Amino acid sequence: MAKEYETVIGLEVHVELATKTKIFCGCSTQFGGAPNSHTCPVCTGMPGSLPVLNKQVVEYAVAVGLAANCKITQYCKFDRKNYFYPDNPQNYQISQLYLPICRDGYVEIETTDESGEACSKKIGIHEIHMEEDAGKLIHDDWEGCALVDYNRSGVPLIEIVSEPDMRSADEVIAYLEKLRLLIQYLGASDCKLQEGSMRADVNLSVRERGAREFGTRTEMKNLNSFRSIARAIEGERQRQIDLLESGEAVIQETRRWDDARETSYAMRSKEDAQDYRYFPDPDLVPVYIDDAWIERIRNSQPEFREAKRKRYREEYDIPDYDIEIITGSKHMADIFEATIACGAAPKKVSNWLMVETLRLLKEREEDPEDIAFSPEHLAKLIRLTEEKVINSTVAKEVFEEMFRADIDPEEYVTEKGLKMVSDDGALRSVVEEVIAANPQSVEDYRNGKEKAIGFLVGQTMKAMKGKADPGTVNALLKELL
Amino acid sequence: MKIADYTAVELSEQIKQGRVTVKEALDAVFEQIDCTEEAIHCYVTIDRERAYRQAQEVQKKIDAGELTGPLAGVPFAIKDNLCTEGMLTTCSSKILENFVPTYSAEAVKRLEAAGAVVIGKTNMDEFAMGSTTETSYFGITRNPRNTEHVPGGSSGGSAAAVAAGECFAALGSDTGGSIRQPASYCGVVGMKPTYGTVSRYGLIAYGSSLDQIGPLTKDVRDCAAILEVIAGEDKKDSTSMKREDTNFTEALVDDVKGMRIGIPRDYFGEGLDPEVKQAVLAAAKVLEERGALVEEFDLSLVEYAIPTYYTIAAAEASSNLERFDGVKYGYRAPVDDLHPMYKKTRSEGFGAEVKRRIMLGSFVLSSGYYDAYYLKALRVKALIKKAFDEAFAKYDVILGPVAPTTAPRLGESLADPIKMYLGDIYTISVNLAGLPGISIPCGTDSKGLPIGLQLIGDCFREKNLIRAAFTAEKALQEERR
Structure with a gap:
């Protein structure tokens, strides 16, 4: 045996x-x-x-x-x-x-x-x-x-x-x-x-x-x-x-x-x-x-992971899984907390860290310790999306740039002209052009094919080079049709 | 009075008063060197060009009133185990035959900052291991008082240079008596300060826990003046100490009234030459006549000092000398493979006495023997310190001989290393206990060879030594007249 x-x-x-x-x-x-x-x-x-x-x-x-x-x-x-x-x-x-x-x-x-x-x-x-x-x-x-x-x-x-x-x-x-x-x-x-x-x-x-x-x-x-x-x-x-x-x-x-x-x-x-x-x-x-000396060092010990985990659960409405990942790196936890301190909503910060940050780290074969963007910039980016200055597609693009070179999202968006067009008149004329150019889709929509409007939204966004809020476009289309 | 007859402090005074120039002082020294160096061989390196260059700068500063200290303009010799920037530093060893440091020892720096002019590097026992300056790779040094005799060691070159007038003062190092013993043999003053008083930075280590740098001089005043310049805390040496009481020249007082002087009976037993004994006791008498309270006492443990010293010093040396391996600097045997290169380099680069101590040290540190030898030696060292502590509760100064005999004839000592080691009996306890000790001339034997008087003080009590030595020096001079 x-x-x-x-x-x-x-x-x-x-x-x-x-x-x-x-x-x-x-x-x-x-x-x-x-x-x-x-x-x-x-x-x-x-x-x-x-x-x-x-x-x-x-x-x-x-x-x-x-x-x-x-x-x-x-x-x-x-x-x-x-x-x-x-x-x-x-x-x-x-x-x-x-x-x-x-x-x-x-x-x-x-x-x-x-x-x-x-x-x-x-x-x-x-x-x-x-x-x-x-x-x-x-x-x-x-x-x-x-x-x-x-x-x-x-x-x-x-x-x-x-x-x-x-x-x-x-x-x-x-x-x-x-x-x-x-x-x-x-x-x-x-x-x-x-x-x-x-x-x-x-x-x-x-x-x-x-x-x-x-x-x-x-x-x-x-x-x-x-x-x-x-x-x-x-x-x-x-x-x-x-x-x-x-x-x-x-x-x-x-x-x-x-x-x-x-x-x-x-x-x-x-x-x-x-x-x-x-x-x-x-x-x-x-x-x-x-x-x-020992006491001085003891008193300056940081909040360790267990305590942080507990506090996050109590203070922030984010999933346990997110807490695990974020507290799994002191550096990431620091960024998380600092971004919140800049006024961003915990949930939004957590989302950026969990999805885009982890994706880019993996792509670049880096550790959370290598994250180099500043919390202030992430907070700004979140504010720009909340205020609908940019839409989520543009935000991802800006984030990538921020992740790579820690650019200031506000300046970047202005420089590159990425702000959403909120001017109703300009948008309206583009929508009108799209309606005129796509009679078949218009026909389909009017015949009850709800999906057809998606195509028209897409065409409008394309014509706007992404700088429009898809919700606004949708509402405008419905109104004009 | 000839320039060469001035003491260091007297010379500097003459220079500051404009009666002698720094160049003239150098001329006088080099004239003496041309006269006697061939016969005595005090130096491994003499750098006239550098000295004259330095002299010009020092002269300018003196003339401008920037250098006013007691050593300004004084030509100095430096033992060849003290690093000197841009000047060959060999430890009198083949293994460092081509080593030119990029930095100067802290003690040398302080001397130079005080306006001293370094003229060269003095011969020594290889890596300071020896009592005769006969283990030097660059040839022996002879005693200026009688060239058939050794100058003592290991700072034999420094002592001989001062005695022969080939410099006005010198630095040496003392691990077990290496300043005091050659000073005694050559009839000059030599002092080993309290461990930690002078920075060891730039001193090529022999026994790190015992090594101290100190002056070799024509008289006690010079000795105090130099010590005052080189003493002091140095951030580069963790074992150096912060001291407030380094104004040693204040202790140059011709008065020992009420000073309690102890004479250890253990220092006057078997093996002590009767002529040495007589001269030392006569000096004690002179101090007593001037008001000192002199009495005999039993120090104890004296017989353990030698084995303790050779265990600790050799152990530290075996490790300290590991860096001389042919890789980074110094001599390298032309062998391709690493380990054979190490072996051949060290076999050829080190002399017999150095190899003997490396082997001894490696043995006492090796596993299985560490406790029985090294640790036991450390314990005995602590007991020896305790015996001195008890003595210094009763006495301000301990008085005794420096060495059992006057300078031996050339070649006599190396033939019997054990006998040579035993010659250190009165000096090494001072290193083991970290105490200050001074050697001053107190007469000559029937052959005309100088006899040294040793005064030992408690830790940090150099001022007691200087006061007693200054008084004895004056009194003995008067007696001679």
Whole structure:
């Protein structure tokens, strides 16, 4: 009889913090500069340079820790992790091993129990520590050499280490979604997996259902989408079960996921594991986080998703589904609220976000975090339609332009001459022309074919280049016929 | 009086009064260098052109009344582990044989801002590891008082340059006695300030938690004047401290009445040369005659200082020196593959003593040994600090020898590294406890080699040291007459 296996998963999640400057120097963290243009003696490991901690990194780490119900280590230190690699200019990474800034927390996720019932589950957070990112190696095959770009060197990261509390890919995704939302709501990071501002390493083992001991685990790296995480978990689970079924042992090792081939390969085994010779960094003084500082951070925590959801239900007459989508992105929720604050009706704002915004995001393969139009402009657009300055077809066209380049809809409509023609005389003469030009349709309508009027409305709108209110046209036609 | 015979402060006074020009001061120094440098070899780099260029600017500012401080126009030598913008900075190592920094150490910047003129970089033990200046890749430095003897180390080049008149004052660094011991061997004044008093930014680190920059000078007045200029908080060094009491020249008072001076019996036991002992106790007597309250006491734990120091300093050094890997700057062995390149570069680039300490440091930090060696050493360090705290509850100043002997003959020390390490016994506790210490000449032995008197103060109490040293210096000069 086939044995039943249980998957045990723990995650190490790296999140790049949204500070303007690096963790130990004043260099910019901005993406996309020319190689080594965001560098200085400190982040390139020049002799005699010294690190100085960016306080904002501590603030963000504490904020994330509090949101994840962690205990804050009030006396915390940085340690050096020693290993030689050219992307690491000092040949040690400044990280935290002995006294990480946060410990013993949890986040709650929605999952299903063994009988398939929906339930919530706590995923333990073992610790959160602060550290610096490394530079980037660029291999020049043409010249046959490798070059180093230290622009990313010293960009602040937090690593969130979970307990081995997850049992399926769904739980892993739910946990990551939860973390992503918490952190986005805090403004501590944009958490984009594709761009690497959120990275997850999966520690996975399998064991016979009911067993008390954990099996031997492997660590999977290079997972850069929820899809590849789910695939990698399924693949690794099966690989380990196959090994056990054929009487072989799982080897503790680090594996690298190959997204294109949807398979993984071993990078290094435990035997090759390096001795990092961690010790407290003598160049940095211990960080003391007093009660007042923690309270200040706690008091400036934003309204998180659960609270927002509840408030939206109470305050706005919009469907639960819309609330889910809107609160699923802090950025979208911010736009939603700001647009309402400009005087737009919640229902209308929600419609623009749910239909046109989501459609365009999907078309452009972007995240809600990438939305760039300003709430004032959306509110203006809504007002223009309400006041019948433009009709809905024109509004969609204007919205697309707004989505693309955040144009001011009012100016745009005026410049492009998109306002509806409300001048009764002008419209009337066009309608008369249409009636004269389409005797057959007029005949049909008079013979009781109600539908024929639709054709006449269409012809009129065409002649007006869309700048008429279809309702007004309809009424005028009826009157004249 | 010849220009070369002035102290730094006297020279600056002459320059400010228009009796000597900065150029003439440089001429005098370079004349001396032409005379003695070949025999003594104080410098790794001498940059006459840069010095004369700087001198012109300084002279202009002095003439315009913009530079009025006690160091304006004074030619200085800088230890070669302090970065100097645009000037070779080698740490007396092959691995940095071609390294030209793009920035100056904060201490050098402050000196230059005060009108000091840097003439060159002084020889040292490679990466400050050694007590004789014999581990330099660029050849040994000889003691100007007797060229068959070592000048001490690691700031041997700086001490010798001051003693030989090849500069008016110099900066050195002191990790375990590297300023005080060569000052003692060469018969000049050398001071290691309280840890955190002088910014370490731009000092190429050996043992980061112990390293301090300090002056080597002809007399105590110069020493106080320089310390006053280079001391102060620096935002680029997290371990530097904000201090209000850095007006050290105010402590140049010829009066020790009522000052409580403790003499640790532990510093006068086995291994101490009788001639050194006699000279040091005679100096204590002189202070007592001038009103100081002198008594003997037991400091305790002295025998643990050496193993503690060599554990902590080597551990930090093993990590600090990782950045010298042939990738970014310095010497690179011509090997194609990465790891063989690392190995060959570091094998060829570092000398024997440096490699010995890197190995020792890597060992004490490695997994399984960390607790037994590194952590234990940190605990002993805390106990040593406590022993000093207790002593300073009773005494204002602790008095003892700097080194067990006068300067050894060339070649004697390297043959027996353990013996060389033991020679640091009276100086290293001061670094472990973060205390200030000063060495002033207190006589010569029967061979005419200088003997140094060490005064140790409580943290931030440099003024006690300066006062006691100033008084002793005057008294001893009188005695000699």
